[in-house]
Amino acid sequence: MLGTGIFVFVGGANALAHRYPSDAVPIESTALVWGLSFMVLKYSLAHISGAFMNPASTIAFAIVKKVPWRNVPIFILCQLIGSTLAALTLRLLFHSQGDIRPAVTQVIPPTTLPQAVAWEFLITFILTLTSASVATDSRAHKMLFGIAIGAVVIFNVIIAGDITGGAMNPARSIGPAVVAGEYKDLWVYIVGPGLGATSATLTYDFLRLPEPEQEKPSTKNAKIIFNELYTEPQVQPSFEAKSIEKFRKVLHV
Structure with missing residues (x-):
């Protein structure tokens, strides 16, 4: 939450602070705000709750058994509450502007609704595929997962921000829409990201290599040492076995 x-x-405040044409900022600046905030939050909260901030990805990861289904309802509830509280805070802080509609994701003409769904599907697919690969695969470099995911948000918003707003997240759209009372095209930001995230996790689950099986020691007093130069493990006596052998040599046994 x-x-x-x-x-x-953070993203809504950026939109409201630059809502007038004279104060408009380039889409690249908006993309940086969304991407960098997402990256920071991933590093800040992932070790606590996984930093799930997206209902679409939460359901998608549950489908491939990376999130327990029993946790999905509370995750989604907290995401929607957090988004709504953020929108209410924005409405309070920017009350002089009358509304917070600039913070609501909307389809920008001449984009059609089918095109908007396709855009949200594609950018959410790219985002979730990246998340699945760097955050759930044991072979990925965990230290860089936040940077990778944040970078994807940045370039997704750059390419789609002036078309659909580049939502990729139903919670991001639902909270501001509820507070602003603006429900036009809201279904686009539920269907598109939902299908995109689910398709991405299923795709990576198909591509994911099985975990390597580690061989168990064949004897009680031996340990197995793996060497990258050999395909077969080398068996080396343990410390106890070495000590017994030395003791026998001293006694000439």
């Missing part, structure tokens, strides 16, 4: 709330607040 905290992670989703901060994420929606």
Whole structure:
């Protein structure tokens, strides 16, 4: 709830602070705000709850058994509450502007609704595929997972921000829409990301290599040492076995 709330607040505040044409900022700056905030929150909260801030990815990871289904309802509930509280905070802080509609994701003409769904599907697919690979695969470099995911958010918003807003996240769209009372095209930001995230996790689950099986020691007093230069493990006596052998030599046994 905290992670989703901060994420929606930061992105929404950027939109509201630059809502007028004279104050408009390039889409690249908006993309940096969304991407960097997402990266920071991943590093800050992933070790606590996994930093799940997206209902679409939460359900998608549950489908491939990376999240227990019993946790999905509370995750989604907290994500929606966090997003709504963030939108209410924005409405309070920017009350002089009358509404927070600039913080609501909307399809930008001349984009059609089918095109908008396709865009949200594709960018969410790319984001979730990256998340699945760097965050759930034991072979990935865990120290860089936040940078990789944040970078994907940045370039996704750059390419789709002026088309659909580059949501990739139903919670990001639902909270501001509820507070602003603006439900037009909201289904696009539920269907598109939902299908995109699910397709991505299923795709990576198909591509994922099986975990390597580690051989167990064949004797009680021996340990197996693996060497990358050999395909077969070398068996080396343990410390206890070496000590017994030395003792026997001293006694000439």
